[in-house]
Amino acid sequence: MNRIAVMRVWRADLALGIGLEHASASESALEEVFLGIETADGITALAEVRGNGAYATGADTATILRQTQEIVAPALLNCALDEASQRLGSLPVAPLVSALADSALHDARGRATGQPIWRLLEGRGAASIPVHAQIGFCTAKEAVIRARAAARAGFRRLKLRVGRPSPEADIAVIYAIREAVGERMAIAIDCNGGWDVETAGRVLRAIEPCAVAWAEQPTPAGDDDALRHVRAATVIPIIGDEAIRSGRDIDRLARAGAIDGVHLKLEKAGTVAALIGLVERARAAGLTVFLGQMDQGRLGSSMTTHLAAGIEADAYELWGFQNVTADVATGLDIRDGAMIVPQGAGNGMEVDMTKLELVGEFG
Numbered sequence: 001m002n003r004i005a006v007m008r009v010w011r012a013d014l015a016l017g018i019g020l021e022h023a024s025a026s027e028s029a030l031e032e033v034f035l036g037i038e039t040a041d042g043i044t045a046l047a048e049v050r051g052n053g054a055y056a057t058g059a060d061t062a063t064i065l066r067q068t069q070e071i072v073a074p075a076l077l078n079c080a081l082d083e084a085s086q087r088l089g090s091l092p093v094a095p096l097v098s099a100l101a102d103s104a105l106h107d108a109r110g111r112a113t114g115q116p117i118w119r120l121l122e123g124r125g126a127a128s129i130p131v132h133a134q135i136g137f138c139t140a141k142e143a144v145i146r147a148r149a150a151a152r153a154g155f156r157r158l159k160l161r162v163g164r165p166s167p168e169a170d171i172a173v174i175y176a177i178r179e180a181v182g183e184r185m186a187i188a189i190d191c192n193g194g195w196d197v198e199t200a201g202r203v204l205r206a207i208e209p210c211a212v213a214w215a216e217q218p219t220p221a222g223d224d225d226a227l228r229h230v231r232a233a234t235v236i237p238i239i240g241d242e243a244i245r246s247g248r249d250i251d252r253l254a255r256a257g258a259i260d261g262v263h264l265k266l267e268k269a270g271t272v273a274a275l276i277g278l279v280e281r282a283r284a285a286g287l288t289v290f291l292g293q294m295d296q297g298r299l300g301s302s303m304t305t306h307l308a309a310g311i312e313a314d315a316y317e318l319w320g321f322q323n324v325t326a327d328v329a330t331g332l333d334i335r336d337g338a339m340i341v342p343q344g345a346g347n348g349m350e351v352d353m354t355k356l357e358l359v360g361e362f363g
């Protein structure tokens, strides 16, 4: 039995070349937390999540550090590697904290058996997975420059952040991008809950001629009626993101006819097993399923890439590191608008540990 002998927590800030600017965030760096696992047999594993995305995950950096130290480490130390994910699933911690630990456990199990994580999930092992390029808040002129650059780089889909103070500015940017990239590029929008019902209905109807593929979280989470009214006001498919944190949310919103699909993330689901459960629940409810992630570094993004290669969904958002200027990890790359799936054992990534600050050691 391969037992977990030591757990360590590190921190690092990843600077962004283009800041993260949308209706719920204005950040110049990603606050990343790393969890390392060392087994009695000498297997070392590492995982990453982002701490400054509590608007979507519900947990900040301090919560991740505290719950990892006080709840996760005492429960998992000396636990057999093969039994640890199941034990983790029963702990009273934030889903983001479970996601961090389960990512490290999957890396450890992959490295212990010489298999990539997607193979542990019995995935089909796609060599590459198409993703979309993201465009945050910026002027219409800048958005056009970024959209054209994405088209040149081989992307076939853009996701544009909307919900800025001026709805007219949102409309102008969407029209400008559609005109610049032509009909072959799919354009989706993500409002991060930034509109009220009236604004959402008005803007979505105004941009229907732009053939928008979907609109993510047009109104704030927690107001099912708002989503339902918006969905009834437009032909653009409505996708729930911040509103979806549990299977109950999926069932309730589907029953209410408030959404066409869900954007699921390990960071919101908790464990891999919980995420697979949500995917199955959404499919059973007849919903479109998008699998994505928070903006984060390459190591964190690698976990979602393995999940995407291992779990069937309708579309994937895997390129969270696109604006990170100096990452601590290597081994994950994007080519022609598609993420290259790592083939090495575990997450298949290499991390420069000299760039991380050790903040806790347990065991």
Ligand SMILES: [Mg+2]
Pocket (backbone or CB within 6 Å): 190, 192, 216, 217, 241, 242, 263
């Ligand atoms: Mg979203």
